[in-house]
Amino acid sequence: MKTLLFLLEKEFRQIFRNSSIIRIIFVMPIIQLIVLPIAADYEVKNVNIAVVDHDHSSYSRQLVQKIIGSGYFRLVENTDSYKKALKSVEQNDSDVIIEIPAHFERTLIKENEAKLLLAINAVNGTKGNMGGAYLNSIIKDFNQDVRTDWVTFPRMNPMPLLDIVPRFWYNTRMNYQLFMVPGILVILVTMVGSFLTALNIVKEKEVGTIEQINVTPIKKHHFILGKLIPFWVLGLVVTAIGLTVSRVVFGIVPVGSLLVIFGFTAIFLLAVLGLGLLMSNFSDTQQQAMFFAFFMIMVFVLMGGLYTSIDGMPEWAKIMTKFNPVAYFIDVMRLVVIKGSGIYEIRNHIFAILSFAIVFNGLAIWTYKKQV
């Protein structure tokens, strides 16, 4: 116990003396939390559209107006030559072309249907896809408008208008930041936990001080606890900073209890710290550890449901996320912050993370050798 106190004293001194670690811990969460949710957004805006209007009718003008008025599109080219529009796609000026054929209005009225051509530049897949989808729904809407105009007797409406009003629970305005901020906080905590611990231990290997430690009668679990506890505390500090930033900047106040958030974070940190230790046991240089940790975090984050929904993943990937501690944490953060879940609702998550913590730390202690 006394040994542990000496170890902790040493670790904290070293951490607070290292200005770059302090910067990482305090500045990184603030910048990431402020910049990421605002800039990295799912919503596709500013889709550049080129309109090829061969009709020049009141309907064609109405349609174009409706498209631009939606706010998702930016008219970069309004021409009557498809060639010209295609050229602007080739130069990457426009993402979508909509071609309105000649006699569009006349055909629509006469034959009750008319063709439109959409050409989508799929180099930027998301933008093209989303742009196409938006256009489709705008055109559908336009179609509806046109038909309603024609019906003189509403009671004899040949096409019953079925209006679907979506109602989103918990995040009623589909606030994107409310969705992203808790997730980004998870990534920060994961990085502090695994990166910093792994690098810290491997640095001792590189400098050679670990050899000195290994010839002392220090107990394995003392050494490991001495490394874990400081970063466990730092992880909780980062969480507190992160929650403060999201409250001040985005006005996000967790619906659930802060106690549940910190309690779960504490267990989660144990798991990632164990992972960091484990990685350090298998690396001899900081470069190796860095690469190792980076790879793990990439997989954890991309497969964790922050940027893409787990429900939309193929079956095998869904099974993989069961072994991803970050996925559980992201889920819990959203449940507690947005929905206000309590301990009982997240009990399965708690069990899962506890198991991770036990397995990772067990392996770390088992593979740590006071031998060369």
Place this chain on the structure above:
Amino acid sequence: MENKEIVIQAQGLTKRFGDFIATNAITFEVYKGEIFGFLGANGAGKTTAMKILIGISKPSGGEAKVAGFDVYSETEDIKKNIGYMSQKFSLYEDLTIRENIRFFGGIYGLDRKTIKEKTDVLLKTLGFEAEADKLVSSLPLGWRQKLSFSIAILHNPKIVFLDEPTGGVDPVTRRQFWDLIYEASNRGVTIFVTTHYMDEAEYCNRVSIMVDGKIEALDTPKNLKKQFQAESMDDVFHQLARKAKRSE
């Protein structure tokens, strides 16, 4: 050397790495309070043997006891009774002199009061009082090595292992370093030291010389010079080391 109490005993101690035999059945004894020089060219197997004796490497064969404890099964007991200073600088550069003393004292189980007393004595002996709160990274190499040695014997170990402690240190500081070694030896601490400086070999009570994993000679410097009809230890070393077949 009057009581001849044995503190290190090695009997056919061997370490293999695959086909390579780093340490080939070495047998020797080290007595309490003596300064035992463990010489050999680079790659002769000194460091490998030393790592077994300090309990961070398991031997492939043979027997050895350090401070009465077995190198196979009682390594943690060995660690309580020895001090170690490696050729690589092994203090924390981002801690001050005082903090390093405190840390290493603490993990060897000294209480805070003892650490404080010992720190004051140590700083005074080394003349480091003014630098006590400076980071170790700001100290010149010779100073660091003296500090390293003093910290290695802080917990009064029975034996202290020094792996090329004076590499790269200037002659004046080397002399001061050896004064520290003598002082510890006079207090009954056994010194097990490897070195490449043959003038330092002359300071040892007994010297062993390893060539290609085997101990080729072991005696007092005086007797070795007689045996090899040499003027100095340097001569003795050259006569033996020339026979070496393996290089680094």
